[in-house]
Amino acid sequence: MGNGSIGRILVIDDERQIRRFLRISLASQGFDVVEAETGSEGLQKAVQCSPDLVLLDLGLPDLDGQEVLEALRAQSGVPVIVVSVREREDEKVRALDNGANDYVTKPFGIQELLARVRRLLRFRASQSGESLAMLFRQGSLTIDLNKRLVLRGDEKVHLTPKEYALLERLCRHAGRMVTQTQLLREIWGPTHADDIHYLRVVVSRLRTKLGDNIQSAHLLQTEAGVGYRLLVEPDEAGETTANTERLS
Template identity: 70%
Template sequence: MPNEPHRILVIDDEPQIRRFLRISLVSQGFVVYEAANGREGLMLALKEVPDLVLLDLGLPDMDGQAVLDRLRARSQMPIIVVSVRGQEGEKVRALDHGANDYVTKPFGIQELLARIRALLRLREVSQEISEGQRYRGNGLVIDPVERRVWRNGSPVHLTPKEYAVLERLCRHSGRVVTQTQLLREVWGPSHADDTHYLRIVISKLRQKLGDDPADQSLLQTEAGIGYRLMIEPERADDPADDEKETLS
């Protein structure tokens, strides 16, 4: 139902954090479920089927990464890790294991709310589209089926590696895709540490797609972690056929 409030599950062992998040989220119209440990969180996720999960990693009964793995095995619901662990390795590990975003404690509530809204918007859009749907934004149209890209109505010519990276970023639009994941999928497992290959391709993509490196409104860099493509799948009610006729 369109007017039904979004449901958010908070898994955190700190009562003060849970209370702060509950008050902040309820004030924005969300329904909030709370769990103080991993097992309780997994049971609530199965019972209530929330629209989004806020997950702490430092839980008393089991490691938050294990909770993340189990949640991701069951569902594609958005998961934001909210943790005091600010090391780059922890962030990369969580994102590689399926987290959609990572916020370090202490955090600004307005930023967290904005990240929640962004993920929920992307989730709603993804539920309305079918497999193979095109992507559009910032003057771009990307057609995964035909493997074609247009910028402001003109075709963009990409190398196979450039297109492969772009296609994987599209597939996870709005979500950070780690350097390791991109390198393994595009270049192969033996190149998982060859980040210079990826940096060159990202630089070429920015040039060809017209993305200002200083602004990064389209292709955002998460330093030391990976990249996020800010583009949305085309909605079913978009005039795709007319657009495609024009672009052709």
């Protein structure tokens, strides 16, 4: 990492113009940028330069991007944002199930992509894989997993077991997209992996209780047909001082 760099980004994309555009945009924000034109070159450079984040295209000339993603996940936990023209829902779900942290379709807005990069790097600085933090905050909302306590301001939020289980799993992957299939299997069991209605009902109730604005989805984001992302910040040093009664 060069002097003054805020992170190293590996861009794996076979389109020269895309790589150039991303290099200029990322460098203007203070990032070091390493480029790879093929999947095999990308995997090699991922080992050589130890990037802080990878931007991965799926349509590569030698390997399918999904294969590259699986190989990246086998060798490290580096955050990966897929940047691809593939818009199909099954491609997005497969990429997220294979370990992608986010998925952006081409053409994309560079400011949005940069914001996603910054968010992932912030979370990487505070956690590795699943968050080990037990306390999360966002605005007036406090989630204390150790005490099984959820507060809006000083007011306790009463959650059902399923609502709490959903919230806990989203906190464990805070800032990352968690697929519907993963949530259904972990909360309801493997025989309910296709029962999307169950999940939607619990998400709707959870949003209401957390005070989330469904129109803006500023706290609990939805990607239709794919999954959910919870935007809360881990607070590993803090503690709650309000009523510590456990949720039933």
